[in-house]
Amino acid sequence: MTELVFFTNQVIISGLVLGCIYALGAVGITLIFGILRFAHFAHSELMTGGAFIAFLLASAFAAWGITTPIPTGFVVLPIAMVITAILSLGIDKGFYAPLRKRGAKPVTLLIASIGVTLMVQGLIRLFFGAGSYSFFETETKDVFRIDLSALGSTRPLVITEPQVFMIVVTFVSVLALHFFLTRSRLGKAMRAMADNADLAQVSGINTALVVRVTWIVAGALACMAGTMLALDVTLKPDLAFNIIIPIFAAAIVGGLGQAYGAIAGGLLIGFAESLAVFNWTMVLRPLNGVLPDWLQLPATLALVPTEYKLTVAFVILVVVLLVRPTGIFKGASS
Amino acid sequence: MVIDVRNVSKRFGGLRAVNNCSLSVRRGSITGLIGPNGAGKSTLFNMVAGNITPDEGQVIFDGQDVTGWKPFELFRVGMLRTFQIAHEFGQMTALENLMMVPGDQPGEHLIDTWFRPRLVKSREIEVRKKALDVIDFLKLGHVRDELAGNLSGGQKKLLELGRTMMVDAKVVLLDEVAAGVNKTLLNDLAGNIERMNRELGYTFFVIEHDMDLIGRLCDPVIVMAQGEKIAEGPMAEIRANPAIVEAYFGTPVEVA
């Protein structure tokens, strides 16, 4: 039982948390790809930027003496999401829309988005330096240790308060996104445009509006993902820049252009990373009693060493691109 | 038989562009391929020339099974083609478009370019001379140094034809070269095709909508409709066959 709890802590919870963040980021990337047909590299900066906005708001709340029962980060999240959404609209207007108007190739837009990445990254570092910040300077990060000794486990199940919120919030947002895409007129228009942009245009869909809504949804979700990641670890300028390739991996695994695929892809990459570095010896140790001497388990028996954790996503990305570039759910790639 | 197409099929989604089609081209002949638009002629050419791989069936070239070969490999065994929609090199001059064709240029290998300049140079002079001859023959001298992308549709077509004249080929596939080319030049072209066929032993396989041209040049003529070969014979016979006239000449012929 102890082993099972250990596995839950190390793989299920950590994979789920990571997966939620990847999924939220990947949904934005996949929507932008579906509607605008380019790989938006600067998505990481929307995430980091959103997290810093949330952080500023939370600090302001703390300075005004407002205390909340739940982590302040989650309270200010809606405001931060609105601001990030507006920012993403501005970035599109300033940097991508002119290139699109000129009919630039997708790869040109990709490079432009790398330019935007550098600019935002530079600005963030300019104002916040290169150090790291924590949302929990004035409040405490509650850690729930659920005692499972009744079930015969010597270890408790460990989960932090932000992690619980994160899983719930992601679940709710995914549900909301689902209803938006399937029930609302705009959401349906978005899906139609992702399927076939030309057809959507002639059938009277207001494509400019769809583009704006795409940026709003993508920006808001990016802010959510970034803030939650910062709540789980710490906030630093390269917070999301380091995980943008795993997020792309999630979007590509799910099939670029497919919102549900991106969510599945995010969870898949999250679990794959946690599972790949999981130390199987911890679970299989009881076997040492029955195994012969020459086959004793080594101290660490992981698929890949911990320092290669992020590399797992890169490998999945490259393999999927080579074996099945349309993604495992058959994306709308054109 | 220099080309032997055996039971070849190609589907695009639900559409059977070429359907279990078999035909062959005799060595030394000028064989025509006619049929209404969308009959699958260009698709068949693409499969013979290696630009697309058939779903089923085989292509035999010169006694060798070449199914699935790449276009450049077929080029090396002597099969050249033109494209229905001109595939010129738009950012290169007309002359360069021709000069890039010959395959055995030492200057295409880095080591020779760097360390055997004299060899590269002498070959380059030959290639240039040959290209100038072809340009003159096609009466494109005035646009020799113009970017191919800026040429007119007819001129691009001529340039495509010119590329096939840059090397000694066994078989040349021409996909609607005449479309957009003026009458006098067309006469010259036809004369030249006949001459290359008679004197140099080239085999031509020609898709054309201009029935007079087909009648003058080609024997035999193969008729395709809906992805299948429906008839083969001399032009006079084809014209006399009511079923074919129904299938083909009965419908207005668009020249595309």
Next chain:
Amino acid sequence: MLGRALLAFAAGAAIVYGARKADRIGITGRWKTVLTVFAWFVAYVLYRSQLDPAAAYIESAVGGGWVGGLGGHPVLGWLFGGLLAAGIAYIVGKISLGLRTDYLAIATIGISEIIRALIKNMDWLTRGTLTVSPIPWPTPLPQSFQAGGMDNLSALVAARGGFLVLALVVLGIVLWLISRAYAGPWGRMMRSIRDNHIASSSMGKNVKARQLEIFIFGSVLMGIGGAMLVSFVQIFDPSSYQPINHTFLIWVMVIVGGAGNNWGALFGAVLIWLIWVISEPLSKAVFEFVSMWSSNVGWGAIPEIEARSAQMRVFVLGLVITIALRFAPKGLIPEVVKRG
């Protein structure tokens, strides 16, 4: 032990190869896929089981052992850098050149991160975060000029001048080689592939092999450049090679200078490098000025000016990319289309 790891690697490769050919013995479809994946897994475990002890053994040597440090001449090292890059480029190109441009960009960024992770963590091969230093110079170091009785400054200038001359010689040779190839039939063939790869293939050019060739050629130049950089700074520290200040910096140089034009690339390199190095002191000056002004007004000075100005470079780099793409998409010295 490394030998055994190599053997294990070969055995693994054989297993995978065997699995991929399994259709010969009648295993096809889904089972073949399963078998191939399983073979990859077995091969990986086999390789790891042999490599790990070997790596641990090498690393356990006094002072952090590794396999390098052969003591050859630095210029030999540069050439080897080019060779190594060619080998890596061959593998990378083989697996990814078939992809569409934007997928290709993402795939190569992903692959480069994998390679970076390997270099950073394979201590036995590269010493990883332990870094390798000092790396010798091919030309005399400042210290040896000082030993000859020069004062510090002129020794530095003389030594760096020597390195610069050598670097310029390398640059000159490379430019000569490229210009020569580009102006001749090789360049004509490459341009034809770029213009219309379908027609080029029908005109007998082996498009895939040629794309691989030019990819490898570019990588060799980059490998030599990297090797020269490492010997110039005298320290090899894998973790200091971030995409921001290397990959993207070089992209910007090409985009701003003019893709497809060697003089454009050269001009872009010098210009962007200038921007890169002056944006820091320049922004420092601006900050100090603003800081002075704001403390006069009573808002207080800007804290940590040094650290902040260092970050301005990244911002300026991004700004230059976006401006260049928007207002000079062909670069400052665009490609000249040859006539006649």
